Amino acid sequence: MYHQRPRAHPTPRRRSPLRAVPGRATPAPCSILDLAAAVVGKADAAHPADSVLRVELRNQRGLPREAAGEVSRAVFAYYRWLGWLEPDAPLRERLRQALELRQRFGAAPHGFSDADLLERAVPGWISGEMDVTARWARQLQTEPVLWLRARPGRGEELARKLGECESAGPGCPGEALRYAGSRDLFRTEAFQAGEFEVQDLHSQAVGWLCAPRPGETWWDACAGEGGKTLHLSDLMQNQGLIWASDRAEWRLRRLKQRAARACAFNYRAVSWSGGPGLPTRTKFDGVLLDAPCSNIGTWHRNPHARWTLSVQDVQELGRVQQGLLAAVATAVKPGGRLFYAVCTLTRAETVEVVAAFARQCPQFTPLPRPDPFDRARGEHAEHWLLPADRPGNGMFVAGWQRAA
Numbered sequence: 409m410y411h412q413r414p415r416a417h418p419t420p421r422r423r424s425p426l427r428a429v430p431g432r433a434t435p436a437p438c439s440i441l442d443l444a445a446a447v448v449g450k451a452d453a454a455h456p457a458d459s460v461l462r463v464e465l466r467n468q469r470g471l472p473r474e475a476a477g478e479v480s481r482a483v484f485a486y487y488r489w490l491g492w493l494e495p496d497a498p499l500r501e502r503l504r505q506a507l508e509l510r511q512r513f514g515a516a517p518h519g520f521s522d523a524d525l526l527e528r529a530v531p532g533w534i535s536g537e538m539d540v541t542a543r544w545a546r547q548l549q550t551e552p553v554l555w556l557r558a559r560p561g562r563g564e565e566l567a568r569k570l571g572e573c574e575s576a577g578p579g580c581p582g583e584a585l586r587y588a589g590s591r592d593l594f595r596t597e598a599f600q601a602g603e604f605e606v607q608d609l610h611s612q613a614v615g616w617l618c619a620p621r622p623g624e625t626w627w628d629a630c631a632g633e634g635g636k637t638l639h640l641s642d643l644m645q646n647q648g649l650i651w652a653s654d655r656a657e658w659r660l661r662r663l664k665q666r667a668a669r670a671c672a673f674n675y676r677a678v679s680w681s682g683g684p685g686l687p688t689r690t691k692f693d694g695v696l697l698d699a700p701c702s703n704i705g706t707w708h709r710n711p712h713a714r715w716t717l718s719v720q721d722v723q724e725l726g727r728v729q730q731g732l733l734a735a736v737a738t739a740v741k742p743g744g745r746l747f748y749a750v751c752t753l754t755r756a757e758t759v760e761v762v763a764a765f766a767r768q769c770p771q772f773t774p775l776p777r778p779d780p781f782d783r784a785r786g787e788h789a790e791h792w793l794l795p796a797d798r799p800g801n802g803m804f805v806a807g808w809q810r811a812a
């Protein structure tokens with residue numbers, strides 16, 4: 409099993425093992441492993457592998473896109489298969505083992521038993537915090553799906569333009585598309601023209617559940633870079649107003665850039681630290697708290713996080729969420745709606761937050777819970793959007809209405 413060595417991040421930029429060579433199309437596989445090893449060597453709890461990878465690849469000017477893709481795949485395979493690697497083998501050898509395991513699993517997933525996956529794909533402490541199923545552990549080892557959200561009514565047109573897109577299936581709005589190609593979508597004309605966002609399928613479901621109406625006033629309290637703000641804006645047909653707040657100014661700057669590209673104008677971005685002093689006295693028709701969480705529901709996309717999170721983080725985040733939910737609830741107008749969403753599956757960050765809220769704020773009644781993927785099925789009993797059911801992030805959503 410993996411043991412994390414606590415250590416400082418090396419500050420001076422090391423000379424990269426793979427320098428761009430003008431005219432050379434594809435670097436040798438050994439260079440790819442060297443570059444992946446450089447990323448793994450620098451990543452730790454304070455420096456997530458995906459951020460280190462981004463910086464390393466940015467430093468490799470002229471590195472062909474396919475080679476960059478191979479480096480990324482090697483880094484992610486390393487963390488995805490870490491539980492199977494020989495801890496004493498040299499790092500390059502472990503990377504090679506990880507790529508081989510990835511290939512073996514892709515070719516014959518049932519060559520790996522449920523028991524083996526349950527034991528090695530996730531850290532042992534997690535089973536004390538949530539229900540860990542073999543289906544989930546298996547899903548964690550597969551390559552993640554890339555989901556797009558086209559602008560309203562433009563799904564078919566976008567699928568034709570980009571190619572290699574599939575709709576999300578019956579019951580899903582046509583705007584949700586699964587992209588199976590290998591183009592750099594951020595460089596496409598369609599992206600630059602604001603015709604779509606990259607957004608996980610279950611994150612899109614949060615917007616559908618909120619179902620804001622044109623002309624209403626909403627607060628997206630932890631708006632971050634605006635993934636859900638932009639979705640709410642589209643659902644509101646750019647009418648009414650969304651207050652979008654976050655404590656990270658840099659995230660709000662990204663939100664504004666994205667909103668400009670998407671021509672979303674019905675929002676106001678404000679800083680909010682998360683404390684009891686709210687950014688406005690406005691009372692809202694709807695409030696969405698897409699709360700900071702342990703992100704366990706995204707472990708298939710970000711396997712490094714499996715090995716850096718702790719039980720203490722989970723417990724602490726549950727407490728933060730309770731505080732944020734109680735704070736934002738005061739801004740819901742009588743008869744208005746409140747939604748709480750997290751991309752995690754632990755009890756402390758989901759049902760326990762909901763139970764604490766029910767005790768603290770009895771003036772809120774739980775809303776009916778339609779299945780966002782099958783409206784005809786009516787209400788379903790749980791708030792979970794599970795990755796084992798659909799290839800999306802693991803999420804939990806709860807909604808209430810304030811007494812009129």
Ligand SMILES: C[S@@+](CC[C@H](N)C(=O)[O-])C[C@H]1O[C@@H](n2cnc3c(N)ncnc32)[C@H](O)[C@@H]1O
Nearest residue numbers: 630631632634635636655656681682698699700
């Ligand atoms: C799950 S992310 C939001 C993602 C965003 N809604 C989206 O769809 O793109 C949670 C956000 O909460 C913010 N945050 C973390 N702690 C906070 C706090 N104590 N108060 C307010 N915002 C906080 C983070 O900066 C982060 O942007």
